[in-house]
Amino acid sequence: MKVFRLIYKNAFRHKLRTFLTVLGLALAVMAFGLIRTFITAWYSGAEAAAPDRLVTRNAVSIIFTLPISYKEQILKIDGVKDVTYAAWFGGIYVDPKNFFPQYAVDQSNFFTLFPEFILPPEQFEEFKEERKAVIVGRRLADRFGWKIGDPITLIGTIYPGDWDFVIRGVYTGRDVNTDETAFIMRFDYLDEVMRRDSPGRAGQIGWYALKIDDPNRSAEIAKQVDARFKNSLAETLTETEKEFQLSFIQMSSAIILGLRIVSFLIIGVILLVLANTMAMTARERISEHAFMRTLGFRGYHLVGLILGESFFMAILGGLIGTALLAVVGNLVGIALSQFFPGFAPDTVAYLLCIGTALLVGLGASIFPIQRALRIKIVDGLRVVD
Amino acid sequence: MLEPAVQISSLYKSYYRDSLEIPVLRNINLEIPAGAFVALMGPSGSGKSTLLNLLAGIDQPTSGSLKVAGEEVSRLSERDLAKWRARHIGFIFQFYNLLPVLTAYENVELPLLLTHLSKKERKEHVETALSIVGLADRMKHYPRQLSGGQEQRVAIARAIVSDPSLILADEPTGDLDKQSAEDILHLLSRLNEEYGKTIIMVTHDPRAADKAKTIRHLDKGELT
Amino acid sequence: MIPINYTLRNIVKHKITSTLTVLGVSLVVFVFAGSMMLSQGLKATLVATGSDENVVVIRKSSQTEVQSILNLEQAQLVSTTPEIARGGDGSPLFTNEIYVLISLDKRSDSSAANVVVRGVTPQSLALRPNIRIVEGRMWQNAGSEIIAGKSAAERFTGCGLGEKVRFGAREWTVVGIFDAQSSGFDSELWGDIDQMMDAFRRPVYSSLTFRMADTTQFTAMKARLENDRRLPVEVLREKEYYANQSRTITTFLGITGTVISLIFSLGAIVGAMITMYAAVANRTKEIGTLRALGFGRMSILFVFFMESVFISFAGGILGLGAAYFLRFVRVSTTNWDTFSEIAFNFAISPDIVFSALIFAVAMGMVGGFLPAVRAARLKIVDSLRAV
Structure with a gap:
């Protein structure tokens, strides 16, 4: 088609300008995609939640503990297949900056209830046998260069003192967004020391994880659990694992909101860059467009030409930006893997990038089109520059 | 005896397009005494504008000697050339080349910004130059608010404001109607006679050339 | 040019x-x-939450009051520190506080967030002179009354003046709103220390705060307290302690x-x-x-x-x-x-x-x-x- 050829030729009339515009678009589209991916990664913990698991915690707040004795009582509730527990350890490894999640768990069945943490059976056996044994995530082991058999010392912030552990296993994640940065120790080791040093705090765990037989009954089962401990010394709050995870994410919702706003502002920048180029183009072509109309071309022909050029650059920029996102996004994912397991651009991010580019292509051409249609032929021909 | 304003000997100028040499000026020898008013005539492509550019030091000769206002132009460095141009040359263009965003006053003042004159001194010079060209009442106007003839007069004021000895004019009447053209030519004659400026004017308009004291013809890059 | x-x-x-x-x-x-x-x-x-003259004592390497636990003997020992300034009535400007987080619903979108409940002593207010009760009054019946910081009152269900909020197996009435001049205290709920320790069943303190008579003595005092074998504590200037939290x-x-x-x-x-x-x-x-x-x-x-x-x-x-x-x-x-x-x-x-x-x-x-x-x-x- 002749028209496409003209659009193409027009777009490259100012090679440098077109190059810069497309470059600007590509960078902004990439930035947009990165922020999207960042937000998705933020929520990935909740996405990874299993539908058939509930979490029971102290109703007052997550920093309050629950008695370990609740386990037997929860097991008796209809629909609950299995129960395990964990406590947040919150220790410091050498320097407070070396943050990673540390859980003290029920060694007997924690890994059974969390099958997404894949652990070789013989390592699981060793974990069950040795009190100071810990299992660490693959990425965490890579981060500090730990090997099986290495002794590790953590300084407790919640549980005072220096704690010695030995690495007895390394787990890997079953899914892309499974956290591979956790440090998992045995709760009974912790409890033994607490029983000796501050008996008042012994026998207290952080939260229970419940495996239920039917995800559809989760609300009903949660209610039953909470009813069981109503008016006891430690009332409980039971919710699905997803709700539990979301409640943590919700705490930083202001920051997420900020990021979302920024991603919209980026679209603003893309729009401005393209609109600027299109406005220049329109100004330069006034007499040309007027001349085309004297030849008999109609308004819609000009609309097509301008729109076509705008879309051409927008799509080119969008595609390059998406390609950049794929490369840069994955590089960032590797760099952030310690903190953000599961940081990888997804299909939605790519589609949003392309969609944004198209929208911008349309938005940027509105003003030049208006101008091209409004100007009278005589006036247009008179304009020299 | 006064030193000649321009001394040109064995001047050659060629352009290269790809690897093809296109000679523009061939063996030009010319001497113009101070106080002269010379019209350079010739058909399009005869090299007259190139010669003018060489005289103004905005283009470099391929070979030969070019002495203007006592200075061997081709030997000056770029920086010295700019200084020399600001001091000795007044340039008048066919399309006036006024800066559209500056007023007539500011346009005329431009060359003075390259000197060490104080603001007050600059004001005196600009006002004098504008009154010589008869536009003292149009100082605050922007170029688009002036007629073509008025614009060219502002351009002439700009060319003489720093009191250069040599005025180079490239088709100064080329874009003007008959009456305006006549005014401009009259103005140039006055600058030559009353103020003693040496003027070299490129033109292909015989009536313009008639106003000059001397007429030289260029054809196919050679003086005839 | x-x-x-x-x-x-x-x-x-x-x-x-x-x-x-x-x-x-x-x-x-x-x-x-x-x-x-x-x-x-x-x-x-x-x-703004911390002041230059005040000193905070928490358990060693606990980083914040949430994790910190100090028992009554340790608090007693710190309270005898000679560098502590005295108030107008001659009593030492020293307070022991309990700090817990409770989960409350936000008024805006009823999502839950953690709010600080601080159990305080009368000296706590003397130590923070920029806190004033701007609405209502101080608690009289400490067992069921609390006061709320301005921001907490605005943002959380049940924390406004005259409203009731439930935690620690009790129902509490908010009887006063205090203005802490846009410091972190504005986001907290305050009640009587003994009642809070009882309600949350915590027979321990979270932190100790006192005013120094002469702040130039800080470094020497810090070293002395932290080297005391009976005291597994960390001693920080209050301003520095809060600044670190950001x-x-x-x-x-x-x-x-x-x-x-x-x-x-x-x-x-x-x-x-x-x-x-x-x-x-x-x-x-x-x-x-x-x-x-x-x-x-x-x-x-x-x-x-x-x-x-x-x-x-x-x-x-x-x-x-x-x-x-x-x-x-x-x-x-x-x-x-x-x-x-x-x-x-x-x-x-x-x-x-x-x-x-x-x-x-x-x-x-x-x-x-x-x-x-x-x-x-x-x-x-x-x-x-x-x-």
């Missing part, structure tokens, strides 16, 4: 292009300043804000380059004229460079102006260091204004440099020939 008017009027003459470029730069500066103002707001709030979030915001602004700025720089290349192309003949009049290449370079700098400076001013209004926006977020919800306003500082403007000008310099070089490198003869 080519007059500044030449630059300014050209910017004004090309209204559309200049406006679009200015807007582009202003968006970037807005984001840049906004992220810094957010950090600054949190920092300012937390720094570290994780401000570091996060600092890195994220900078990375985003930098990527973002590439867009604005490209925009400025397009504009400036167009300016050079449109004014090629003017460049030739100026050169023919005797202006050197550096003058030309400078003119276009400055034009770009002016445009981006205008963008910087606009972006900062818009960001300035963020000061009236109140944000509440969980502070990752303390795990509790804290409310604060975006805050601006001379540093932020300065760096935002530097950033804007830098964008203009980077974006304007290549086009300015192109303008300066044009040959006079060629540029005069341009239409």
